[in-house]
Amino acid sequence: MKKNIAIIMGGYSSESGISIQSGNVVFDHLDKNKFETYRVLISKEKWVHIDENEQEYPINMADFTTTVNGYKIKFDFVFNAIHGHPGEDGTLLAYFDLIGMPHSSAPFYQMAVAFNKRDCLSLLKAYGIKSARSVYLNKGDQINIEHIVKTVGLPCFVKPNRAGSSFGVSKVYSKDEIEPALQKAYQEDKEVLIEQFLDGTEVSVGVITWKNEIKVLPVTEIVSDNDFFDYEAKYLGESKEITPARISEVQKENVTRVARKIYKSMDLRGLSRADFIFVGDEPYFIELNMVPGLSAESILPKQAKEAGISLAELFESTIRIPNA
Incomplete structure (x- = not known):
């Protein structure tokens, strides 16, 4: 019997539209001969299953089921395609853990730490992972411009602490x-990270759980047509994403080792993407993306293709149903 897979998409953040695109790609590519797939839109206004005719059916939040034409549908597994809150920050995953629903992402605590740039950087420093100098501020804190400049220098980046897709970044x-x-930045989050500008090659490294092992995918080089890898560069074609990256063998070995160490040290699972900037041959960690873009043109799927992994295989690799 085929298992019922709920593909959750949308969310409560500025990334909801991008998430819906990712979710639809997963829906289109998961093997229909193996799985019954259901699109589930989660927004502040409603939680609904949307069928192929765009008809909506409410989700019962008590047990995460839906009823279609009088028939109750129970899901066996959740594929998480929600970028940002509440899917990528662990909020929804804690709910799924409470009701005993297996899902494609890392445990909720690991997701929460990875999504919080400050906490993630602080945690990884203990493992010897190099990163840029930074200053943290909360909304309402006194702003000491001289201290900021003395600490991180100019130019620098100002980022929301808990946001993705470069929303709110300057x-x-x-x-x-x-x-x-x-x-x-405060329009996206009440916590802000001010970070030193590192002048070097930017790369992104996908790390996944593949056949119960940690697999580091081929490295992608990011060449933005804009001043940095902003929203337009990521989603409107104003960048070049080169896979495999044009880096030295030493750089490749170093960033592959560090990306694997981050994934293992944080006890992650599922799909992830870590971003770095090289200072010489040393990769400096920027941030983790635990629900990366999933279209055929997104970075991680391109890396998987370079490694000989199709979209269907990539998405299926996340599905782990106990006693299935």
Whole structure:
């Protein structure tokens, strides 16, 4: 008997539209001969299953089931395609753990730490992972421009602490630009990370659980047409993403080793993507993405293709149903 797979998409953040695109790709590519697949939209307004005719059926939040034409559908597994809150930050995953629903992501605590840039950087420093100098601020904190510049230098990046797809991120060149950049970041999150600019090659490394082993995918080089790898560069074609990356063998070995160490040290599972900037031959960790973009043109699927893994195989590799 085929297992029922709920593909959750949407979410409560600025990334909801991107998440819906990712979820639809998963829906289109999971093997229909093996699985019954269901699209589930989760938003602030509603939780609904959407069938192929765009008809909506409410989700019962008590047990995460839906009823279609009088027939109750119980899901065997959840594929998490929600970028941002509440899918990528662990919130929904804690709920699924409470009701005993297996899902494609890492445990909720690991997801929460990975999504929180400050906590993730702090944790990984203990494992010897190199990163840029940074300053943390909460909304309402006194802003000491001189301290910020002395600590991180100029130019620097101002980022929301818990957001993705480069929403709310600014590259700042002067002291006068810091406060406006902070206000922009605070529109996405009440916590902000101000980070040193590192001048070097930017790369992204997918790490997945593949046949019960940690697998590091081929490295992608990011070449943005813009000032940095912002929203337009990521989603509107204003960048070049080169796989495999044009880096030396030493750089490749170093970043592969560090990416694997991060995945193992944090006890991650499922699909992930870690971003780095090289300073010489040393990779400096930028951030983790635990629900990466999943279209055929997204970075991680391109890396999987380079490794000989199809979209169907990539998505199926996350499905682990106890006693199945």
